Amino acid sequence: MKAVIMAGGQGTRLRPLTSEQPKPMIRIANVPCMEHIVNLLKRHGFTDIAVTLQFMPDEIRDYFGDGSDWGVNIRYSVEDSPAGTAGSVKMAERQLGLEGERLLIISGDALTDVDLGELLAYHEQKGGEATMVLKSVENPLDFGIVITGEDGRISRFLEKPAWGQVFSDTVNTGIYLLEPSVLREIPDPEEGEYDFSKDLFPRLLEQGRPLYGMVTDAYWEDIGTLEQYASANRDVLEGRVRGVRPPGTRLRENIYVGRRVQVDDEELEGPVVIGDNVRIDEGARISPYSVIGNNVVVASGAHIERSIVADGTYVGEGAELRDTLVGRSCYIQERARILERSALGDDVIVGEGATIAPDVKVYPHKTVESGASVTQSLIYETMGLRTIFRGGRVSGKFNVDVTPEFVIRLASSFGTTLSPGSIVTLGRDSSAAAQVVKRAMTAALLATGVNVRDLRAAHAGVVRHDVLAGKSSAGCHTRAGEDSDEVEVLFFSSDATPMTEGEQRAIEKVFVREEYRRAHEGDIGQLIFPGRAVEQYVERLERAVDRSRVSGGSVVVDFCGGVAGLVASRVFSRLGISAVVMEGFANANVVGGAPRMDLEEGLERVGRIVPTVEAAFGCVVNPTGEQVHFVDDAGEYVPPDVMLACLIRGLEPREVVLPINLSSRYAELVESYGGTVHYARTGMGNVAIRAAERAADLGGLEDGQYIFPAFLPAPDCFMTLARALELFRDRPLSKVRREFGERFGNVVRERLECPWSAKGRVMRGLAERFGGDPDAILTEGVKLMVDGGWVLMLPDPDNPLFYVYAEADDGRRPEALMQDYVRLVRELIESGD
Known part of the structure; x- marks a missing residue:
C-alpha cells in the first residue's frame, strides 16, 4: 500500500514565516514539518510515497530528493493550478500510476504520532470504503466536524461551523485510508477544484457508502497559525509527540545540542534545542522552550526566552527575544527587543535599541531603524479573527479596539473581496466617532479600486435601500454602540441583508493573509454624493404601504436624537400621517456626541401625550432606527414580546420567521390563522437572511426589531410604524394587546460560564446524548421537545458562555423543567476540570 503526502499548502496564516518557503518546510524543533511525516510513514512500513506539490515545489523536491536518505521512495506530482485536496490526489494517481491502489492520505503540514497500523486494522475490521482519523480538540471552529455513530460509521459532516452548530468536538485530521472505489468517484482535475471534506465525502455519505471515523488519542496538531506552530515546538520539547526527537546530542533535562556548537552547556536550562554550528557567547542566556536553528550566533548579554530562531540569524549583544518567532538570516542588533507573540520574516534587520511591540509582524527583507518603536506590522498587519466580527458586525471601543488604523485594514480587506469598480454605499449616524470611522473606510475602499456612494448622515434603512435599489453591490453603516465610547460597523450584502458568515470569513481571510488589493492611478475609486x-427610500416605502389605511392617522414618536429623524417629516408628509415628533434630528451636517436613549423616560413622556392628541399609538425609536418600543392608544407600554404577538394577530401572516429560542406560542398563533413559522438561528442577522430567503410576511425578535421583507430585509422603524398604523388605526392597539396579557409565552433562561476550551466538549456530549432523538432540532444548539414544553441548550458565539432556555405549557413551572438540563450542561462543562 502506498501513501500520499499532501504538501501543496502556502501557509498564508503562518506568514511572515512562510512568505518565502512552503508550509510543509517550516521547521518544528529544527526539522521540517514534512520530514516528521516521512519518518512517521517509514516507522509504520510505508516506504512508497507520493507527494502532491503546488506552492514553491522545488523547495520540497530539492530537500527530500528521491527519499533515499530516509529509507523511502518519494515521487512527486505538481499542480499547475489548484485542484483541491481530492483533485490533487487524483492527479497524483494518474501521473504516478497509482490507479487501483488502496491509498493512505496524510497532510505534510500537520504534526502527529498517530498509529497508522491501528488505522489500517480498524479500516479492515469495519470493511469501509473510506476511514478517516478523528481527533477531539478544544476549539473545533476552524476544522471540519465529523459525527459518528456508536459503531464508528460517519453520519454527518459540518465544514467550519458556528458555535451553535458544533455538535461534536471531533474533527477531521486530514488522514484518510481510501479504497480504489472511492478514488474512482473523484472527477478529472481539469473540471475544477474538488475537495475531500467539502465535495467527495458528503457525496459518498448521501449515497449511503460505508464511511468510518477512527477517534484517536494520539498527538495531532494542525500547524495552521503562528500560535499552533509555537505550541507544536513546545510539545516536541516536552516529549509529548511519540517518535519525534529533535536532532543533536541529548544532554540533561531535554537539552538537545547539534554538532560543532560553541556554548557552555552548564548555562543551558531545558528544554531547549540548539542546532548545528551555533555560537552562544559567554553571558548570553537561553531560557526554556527555546529552539535555536543552525548557524545562529547569540552574542554576550543577549536573552532568548520561549522563542524560535531560524537558521543563520545573528542576535546582538544585550538583545532580548521574548516568546517570539524569528525567520531565517535575520540581523538583530545590540539591545534590540522583540516582544511577545511577534514574528519576523526572513532577512529582517532590527536596528540597535529598536523595539518590536507584542503581536507585530515584520515581513521579509524589511529594516527597522535604530531606536525605532514598531507598534504596527510592516508592511502588512493582523489581528485575532475572533475579535473582528461579533454577532455579524464589527464593534468595539473607539480609538481603543476600533482605531482608524484598524478600520483602514478592515475596509481594505472588505474592498479586496469586491470586484474592482464595484460600488459600496456608506452612511453614518450623528456621532463624531462614526464620522471618523466612515471617512477611514472611504479612503481605504477608494484605494482598493472600489467606488463609494456617500450618503453622509443617514439611518441604516436608507443605506440598505440604496443597495437594494441596485445603486451599489454592498453597503456599510457606521454608528455609535450601546455604550457612549463604542462604535460599530454594519455590513450589508448585495440584497441588503446582513452580511453572511461566508462573506465575513472572506473578509477575515484577506485580513489574516494581509494581501490587500491596491489601485493605482486610473483605477482608484470615485467618491459619489x-x-x-x-427621496427614493421614501418612494419605496410609499409603494410598500397601503396609503389609504394610514393617511389621516396620528402617532407620537420619539427618535431619541437618531438620524432616522432626518427623513421623518418627508415620510409622514408623503403618507399623510399626522405625527407629533418628540425628539428628532434635523441637520445632516451636524456631528457631535453619540445620541443616547433613556427608554423609560421616553416611554413615560410619549405615554402622556398619546391620549391627549388621540393618537393611534406612540413609540420610542432607538437611535439606530431599527428598534421600536410601542405605547398603545391608552398611553400604556406594550412589551416587545406582546407587540410581536399583536403584529401577528393583526397581519394573520402566511409565513413568519422567528429565532429558535422564542416561545412556541408564537407558532401556535401563526398556525391558528393557517400560517407557518420557519425557525432561524438566533440573532437578527440570521433571522433577516432567513426572512428574505422565504419572502416571509414578518420576521422578528422579542426586542422591538421587526422585519417586513416586502420593504427591506432588515428592521426599519418607518416600515414598522406604517405597518402598525395599518393594523391598529381602526382597531385599537389597547384592545388587541389585552388578548395576550402582560407577557407572551413562558420562556426562562439561565446563563452559565463556559470556557472556550469546554464548548466543543459540551456540544459533543449533548449530541451524543440526544443526537438519536428524532424530535431533537439541531438548527442551532440542541433543542428538545419534551413532555409539556421544550428545552434549548445553546452556546454563545462570541463569549465564553452557555445558555439554557426552557418553556413549559402544561401548568408546570419552566424553571423546574430547565434545571435538569442546567445541571447536565454544568456537568459537561466541569467534566474536563
Missing part, C-alpha cells in the same frame, strides 16, 4: 437617495 448621490442627490436623491432619501
